[in-house]
Amino acid sequence: MPVPATATGRRPAKRALIVAAVVVLLLAGGGVAWWALAEEGDAIDHVEVSGGKLVTDDSDAYEDCDDTDEYTYNDCDSDTDETYEFVYKITNEGDGPANYSVIVNAFDEDGDFVGQTYIGSTHLAAGKTDADKSEFNEYSEFEDKRELSDIASVKVAYVERVALAN
Numbered sequence: 001m002p003v004p005a006t007a008t009g010r011r012p013a014k015r016a017l018i019v020a021a022v023v024v025l026l027l028a029g030g031g032v033a034w035w036a037l038a039e040e041g042d043a044i045d046h047v048e049v050s051g052g053k054l055v056t057d058d059s060d061a062y063e064d065c066d067d068t069d070e071y072t073y074n075d076c077d078s079d080t081d082e083t084y085e086f087v088y089k090i091t092n093e094g095d096g097p098a099n100y101s102v103i104v105n106a107f108d109e110d111g112d113f114v115g116q117t118y119i120g121s122t123h124l125a126a127g128k129t130d131a132d133k134s135e136f137n138e139y140s141e142f143e144d145k146r147e148l149s150d151i152a153s154v155k156v157a158y159v160e161r162v163a164l165a166n
Contacts, residue, residue: 043161046093047102052086052154055135084136084151092124096163100124103158106136106151114150115142116157123164 090100100121106114117140121130136148 043100043159044156046091046100046161047156047159048089049104049154049156050087052084052151054149054151055083055085057081082138082148084148084154085133086135086154087131087133088119089129089131090119090121090124091129092126092161094161094163095126097123097125098164099162100130101160101162102156104134104154105157107153107155108146108150109152113143114146115140 084106086104088102088104090102092098092100102119103116104119105116108114115136117134117136119134124130136151138148140148142148142150
């Protein structure tokens with residue numbers, strides 16, 4: 001059987017040209033999107049935390065306390081104060097000022113989740129770093145009746161970077 005002839009010899013070429021143009025536009029759009037998003041990287045890479053350590057302070061909070069007044073229930077607190085301290089460093093690797101909100105998770109020796117805390121930095125200029133100490137303390141909420149002494153390490157869990165207009 002003979003192969004049927006097309007009405008015009010241009011139709012398959014026109015389709016191929018349209019398909020090629022669509023592919024080129026998609027590749028160009030993907031390249032522009034990658035370039036725009038890859039410039040600042042993942043915000044989680046802007047934050048570092050140290051391993052930290054448990055700090056115990058058993059000194060009196062009120063060395064010169066007076067238990068002779070009518071409010072004796074909290075004058076001379078001699079309980080042991082414990083905190084799990086760690087150092088954080090937030091570096092704005094973007095092109096302009098930004099606010100950072102960071103969730104830091106605590107883990108035990110087996111790598112099981114113990115609890116979390118929040119740190120942040122406001123109006124951090126491009127290229128600048130905010131470094132300080134933070135802590136888990138007696139007011140932190142812990143999973144399954146865990147305690148500060150259960151914390152063995154900390155890790156950045158989530159970072160939100162909000163670019164500012166000025």
